[in-house]
Every structure is written in structure tokens, then in C-alpha cells.
Amino acid sequence: MSQSVLHLSGVVKRFGETLAVGPVGFEVQEGEFLTLLGPSGCGKTTTLHIVAGLLYPDQGEVRLRGREITRLDPQHRDMGLVFQNYALFPHKTVFDNVAFGLRMRKVAAGEIRERVLRMLDVVGLPGVENRQPHQLSGGQRQRVALARALVIEPSLLLLDEPLSNLDAVLRKRMRLELRDIQQRLGIATIFVTHDQDEAFEMSDRVILMNVGHIEQVATPEELYDNPTSRFAAEFIGEVNLIDGTVAGVDGGAAQVQSAIGGRYRARGDLASVRAGDEVLLMVRPERVEIEPDAAAADGLVPATVAKRVFSGDLLIFTLRTADGTELTASKPSTQRYRAIAPDSSVWIDLGECRLLPRGA
């Protein structure tokens, strides 16, 4: 196992009476791109500020390469932080902005010049060193902020929603570029975002947070396919959730009788699942299979096409089953699926589902 750069354990932070974070614990591995994902107010930025030393936790411990830094001042932490609003020094040139951290470290002037110019090159902004921040576009300021954080060669790069102030096109391009720079420099990174697409496209691992605690830690694929809670399932992408009752558990899967009529195999955390339990079945829209004209074969459930939305590469179907449940299915807009008209009767199959506990 690779060495961990950062180790948080049992971190709790309260603002007055309100519990903002905690208890939270996780590790960041060498070279890893880790994302803290969650809705606003979930404590992800607070957690990042605790890592950066801008806030001290009420309980718990922060370690950087084994050294305890829980209450160390931010200026002694060796971390590069990029803010959502860039937070460039408005009265300094781009060069002086990027050079700031090196000057604080008393690096020799010649080396500062060389490293600043090289870093501006890395972030794709050669030749702007004499400009003032207000002369730059949002995307350029973002790159300067990134260069400023990276030039000090920190142990850890911290990114606090760095893309959310950019327009959609630029945001998409910067995702790939940011990931690319991170990979090239091999720098361990914590990225904070509320945007699931960003988290998925960029991260090695995602920590999903909700009201101050960690819901799930997983790779993007794992998080998408096997969420462990209803919150995780609903926060990530589109999802169909169907009520069901456990009929039996055999080996790695449960047999669940669904409210829409079919009986489905479902995987998940089965340790405490017993026959007769009320559960939820989760299935992603692209996994819902639609058969235009099948005989009533095993496991197929009749449904009506309530709505069909064409979005270019995809067709989004809203399917209503006999009990009134509405399911969403997203299918490639090929001839096969285009032929399925609104209001027509079809058969649907959910295949293997994911089992989730009922309740929250």
C-alpha cells in the first residue's frame, strides 16, 4: 500500500451549537486525486479549511506525512489552496502573485523568477507575468491561482470549488486540464465540489458527504453502481427507486418482490436483511430494458410509455406500470428505441437491482 500523505481521524467541528462536521476521517494517498462531494452545507469546505489550517477542529487529529498538524498555523503547513473566487492579490502583478509563496520561503530571486515562469507555462499562461489580475479573464485568473498554489511545490493541493465561477464550456475544458496537470506533477489533491460530473471525471476516489458526515467513500464507478444509502443513490445521477419486500436471501443476492409486479435479484449490504423486510430497489435509467412487443416472459412487467423526450443522443422514457409507479429509462436514440411511440404499451425488465434500506 502506498504511503498516505494526509490522515484525518475523528475530526469534529462545531459552530456554536451547530455541528458542522463530524466525526470525519479519511486518508489521502500519494499522487491521489480525492474529491469531497456533497450538497451545499454538507461540511466539505469546512473540512477543507480544517486540512488547510484556516479552521481548527474541536476534536480529532490531522496528520501530514505522519506529523501531527491539527493546530498548526496555515503558514507552516506546506499546502497550496485554490479558492472558489481565486483570491488573487489585486494589487500585485501576476508574477508577484505567483512569487508570493516563494518569497515567504526566502527563495533566491533568480530561482523565484525561473520557477514562476515555468509554473505559468505549466498552467498554460506564458507571457502574462506583468499583467494585473483585473486585466485577466476568469479562466486566466483561475490558472494564476493554480500556479500560485503549485509553485511552492506543496505536499498537498487543495481545490475549493475552483471551477464553479467559470462558464460551462470553460469549466469542462478546465476539468480535463486540471486533472492532466495534477497527473503530470503527481501531486496529492483534495478537490471540493458539489458537481457530480466534475467529481466523476476527475477523481480517483470520491468522498460523498451529507450534513457533516461521510456517506460513502468509493471510486466513481463504485459510487455510481453500488451506492450504500438512499442519499448516495439519489445524489449521484438519475435513479429509479421502487418499493419492494424481501422474499428470500440466497448467497450473494436477495430475491425481492417489487411493487411494480416483478421479482428481482438484488445485491447490496445483505448482512441484516431478512425475508419479509421492506426495502428499496435501485436501478439506473440506462439499465431499464424496454421490450416493444414481447410475450409475457419471466420477469417482464407491462407498462405504458407516459412520456418520451428526445435529447439528441438519448431518448428519455417515462414508463408507468399498472400500480401507478413511474420509472425513467434512458436509451440510445437508435432506430430500435425511436420506434417506441408515446402511449404505446411495452414490457420492461430491470435486470439485477441494487438493494437499499427503506427510510432515509
Added chain:
Amino acid sequence: MRAGGGLFAAALFTPITVVYLVFLLAPIGFFLMMSVFRYSPMELWQPAFTADNFVRLLSEEHYRVIIFRTLEIAALTTVFSLMLGFPLAYFLARTGSIWRGVLMFLVIAPLMTGVIVRTYGWIVLLGSEGTVNVVLMWLGVIDEPVKILETQVAVLVALVHILMPYMVFPLFSSLASQDPDVERAAATLGAGRWRIFFEVTLPLSRAGILMGSALVFTLTAGAVVTPALLGGSKVQMLGQTIYDLVLSTLNWPFASAVAFVLVFCQFSIIFLYLKGGRRRVG
């Protein structure tokens, strides 16, 4: 839109322009002209051009002392207001305390009482049997009352107090408009508290410092009541000198020349402010 806007703007500006022309620029023009007229004991002034007033003003020791004293007190008041006002403004701008509103009110409160009332307050405090002397004697710091009134110290203390809001508010708005993340960024890059203050906070407060300083300097330079009541004849400043020349001596041409010097000093400061403020910051 443009033509209509221009007409509309003109309509908005007309009343204030008339007020300024009739009640400010015309009198100023009049006294500027008066300053080169000849003094006459019988008719107050004669419309005959002369440079005598300025020659006298600059050659007589008495008036040179008053000019320099005025500039010195204005400069010192500005420096002390800045040094005392900055921490206060910084605290007000950054605190999350529920007392912030109350504190803001306390800063404004002095503006709600007249200058004369506050000046008499200082007389009560600083007099030979005033609170300051009584407390100092009780503490055993001094054996007999020290003379504070009619010294430059009394004038300075009172002016710093009276003009404090004019310093604090520009500083406050300048500090409050700064993005707190900029200071945080400096901290994460390795700057300690003092480095952050001198490298980030202070330069970004430049507009507020210039504005507050220009206000306090010009207001001090033109102060009449406070120096007159607390400094008496010992700490005469330009404002009181003009007042005496106009009402007691009745030498209007010479009074105008003194006023010209005062207004010239004040305009120089405002000019410096505008020049300094034009350099774009933030």
C-alpha cells in the same frame, strides 16, 4: 436614449449647480479677489490691486508660525486618527460579533452632538480641576495639576476625538470590501500575521487611508471652534486668525489672503488625494 439622458442629467444637476455657483464659488471668487485689494480703515477695502497682503503674511513671523502650526496640527491629527482609527475600523470590518451594530453606532454618535458641546466636554476633562488632573493626582503620578488646556496637546486630543468618524468610515468601507479569502490565501502561502497585514491588508486599504486622511487633514486645517476654545491665544490656528481678522480687526483684504493660504493648503491635499486615488487598486 442618449440625448434624453443628457437632458435629464442636466435637469438633475441644475439645482445643485446653482447652489454651488451662488453660495460657494461666487464667495470664494470674491474673497480671492479681495485678497489682492488694499485695506482701508475707513471703507474696509479699496478696489486697488496690491500684493501687500501676501507679502505681509509671509514676512511676519507671527503669521508664519500660525501657518506652520496649523499644518503641523493637521498632520499630527491625521497621523493619530489613522493610528487609532485603523485598529478600530479593522475590528469593525472583521468581527462577527453581535455588538458590531452597537459599536458602529458609538462611532457615529459623536457626529450627533455639536462640535461646541464636545469641545466644552474636553474643557471639563482637561481643566486644572478636571477629571484627568484629579485622577492623575489621586494615582500619585503628579503632585499638582498640570496645565493641559491652552496647549497643543489639548487641541490635538480633542480634534482626534471629534474627527475620528471621518477617518474610521472610509477605512471601514475599504476594509469591509476586501475579500477575506485574499488574506487566507496569503496565510496558506506562508505569510504570518504581520506579513499579511503589511503585504495585503494595508496596501488594499490604500483608498480608505487616503480618503480618511484627506478628510481629517482638511477638516483640522480649517478648524475654528475647537482650537479657539481649547488652545486659546497660545495655540492659534489659521481658522481662528481669519475669524479675528474679519470680525475684530475688520481687515478683510488681509483676512482673505490668510484664507487663500488655508484653502490653497486644503486644495493641495485634495489634489494629492485625487492623484493618489486614481492609481487603480483592486
